[in-house]
Amino acid sequence: KGYYANISERQFHAIYVEATRLKGDSGENLIGLLERRLDAVVYRAKFVSTIFAARQFINHGHIRVNGKRVNIASYQVKVGDVIEVKEASKQLAIVLEASQLPERDVPDYIEVDHNKMTAKFGRIPALADVPFAVQMEPHLIVEFYSR
Numbered sequence: 001k002g003y004y005a006n007i008s009e010r011q012f013h014a015i016y017v018e019a020t021r022l023k024g025d026s027g028e029n030l031i032g033l034l035e036r037r038l039d040a041v042v043y044r045a046k047f048v049s050t051i052f053a054a055r056q057f058i059n060h061g062h063i064r065v066n067g068k069r070v071n072i073a074s075y076q077v078k079v080g081d082v083i084e085v086k087e088a089s090k091q092l093a094i095v096l097e098a099s100q101l102p103e104r105d106v107p108d109y110i111e112v113d114h115n116k117m118t119a120k121f122g123r124i125p126a127l128a129d130v131p132f133a134v135q136m137e138p139h140l141i142v143e144f145y146s147r
Contacts, residue, residue: 003132004034005051011074016145027138032124035109038063038083039073044131045112045119047085049098062089077121085117107131 001007007015019029034040042063043054055073057063063070064084065077077083085095099114106112109129111120127138 003051003136004037005039005055005073007074013145016142020142020146026142028127030138030141031127031130031136033076035125035130036077036121037073038065038070038075038077041077041083041110041119041121044107045083045110046099046101046104046106046114047095047117047119049094049101053094053098057094062086062092079121079123081121083119083121090117104131 001009001012015033016026016030019033020026022029035044038058039051039054042048042058043051047063048054048057058073058075059071061069061071062085064086065075065081067082069086089095095117099117106119107125107129109121109123109125111122112118127136130136
């Protein structure tokens with residue numbers, strides 16, 4: 001929960017329930033649903049430097065999804081959605097600094113154009129595609145919530 005900007009217990013449990021409802025591996029589904037959150041996509045696209053900054057950036061109305069302003073960090077992005085930084089926000093220092101950060105790369109399931117400040121969500125990632133800073137074990141999360 002802490003890795004995804006301290007998601008509340010209620011939100012995390014709802015994501016777990018949705019992951020177990022879907023066909024396939026619950027752990028993979030859980031990671032897929034977490035990575036489809038708008039705050040995670042904005043962070044992975046390197047529009048901001050931290051996941052917490054991504055939540056604030058979205059809440060303040062700097063992000064558009066398919067041309068519409070979205071200010072809900074838990075918004076579920078669909079495959080093919082285009083996420084862009086609002087025109088007036090493209091020159092903010094936080095955005096310009098974050099896109100130049102060398103310590104992390106944009107994962108291959110998100111196509112990013114830092115010149116236009118747009119990102120396209122290409123596909124739902126598998127566990128191996130997600131660049132976690134720590135070793136993530138979603139099967140332990142599924143086991144914990146299944147009690």
